């Protein structure tokens with residue numbers, strides 16, 4: 001008999017990549033209780049949920065969750081964004097699930113709201129701050145999973161959990177407090193919310209590759225109510241012909257140096273810039289490769305590069321700073337990244353961008369970057385075949 005089998009916990013003890021054990025239910029913050037009190041205080045009011053930047057699935061689904069929870073207190077919610085969602089996937093989420101996002105324009109009237117919240121952003125200031133203050137709109141909640149700033153927002157509820165892979169996981173915790181028996185898989189509103197949050201979770205954690213135990217726990221809570229068909233449609237990847245061409249270039253032009261791959265995608269339009277990290281991800285999938293650097297020239301103005309690694313020893317931030325150094329003009333590093341798996345760089349072409357011979361400019365850029373890359377990893381350019 002295993003004595004441990006007697007100790008049944010409602011939390012499956014999943015092991016995170018960093019070895020941290022799952023948190024226990026009792027260790028939770030009592031944030032939902034706090035939110036409940038606040039919603040009660042503003043019962044029947046109008047709530048403005050602000051999304052910063054181009055709305056992504058994590059932010060959108062969290063706004064939807066706040067709207068849903070607020071509705072239990074007769075609170076009307078408006079989801080406000082300053083920019084349109086950028087990717088096809090994000091637009092598909094909004095469209096498929098019929099999520100109503102209001103896009104800010106000059107005439108937007110904040111005076112109809114009694115409270116506002118910000119979700120899934122490090123930034124707690126907005127261009128509406130002055131109007132919100134003048135209109136007496138109260139800062140209700142600030143909920144986020146990015147790193148905490150030194151100065152705290154003056155919201156009535158501040159819930160910042162940098163140890164979470166997504167804000168959606170935090171909102172799922174609120175939902176599981178509100179619905180201890182789980183969401184109803186027969187209720188269309190529950191299904192819609194669960195599907196949106198699952199997409200938020202998946203997209204912020206690279207489909208659970210970067211999940212923490214809390215994200216897995218949130219997914220387990222949502223799973224019974226998720227509409228998998230809709231989720232699949234939302235997540236369908238759509239690649240523009242421009243991005244496909246970049247993949248082709250990246251594959252054809254790749255240079256393999258042991259576990260490193262160096263490649264480039266050519267001249268690309270600003271609208272296709274996202275294809276550079278995608279090409280790097282693609283090459284990283286090659287067997288035996290753990291580190292990839294891909295660059296392209298964007299809008300004939302800058303050399304943009306993307307760095308991906310699964311190596312245990314390479315720190316992308318250190319690597320990019322060491323490899324590219326500091327711009328003599330601005331005194332700032334050309335690139336940087338996180339300490340774990342990714343980074344990027346941007347180098348202005350400057351006067352080289354004015355040259356007539358685009359091929360020559362490209363060769364120069366490529367040679368310069370590749371040479372310093374190889375020098376940095378301790379190789380000469382002609383020993384790649386050995």
Ligand SMILES: [Mn+2]
Pocket residue numbers: 058059120145165166167204
């Ligand atoms: Mn997020």
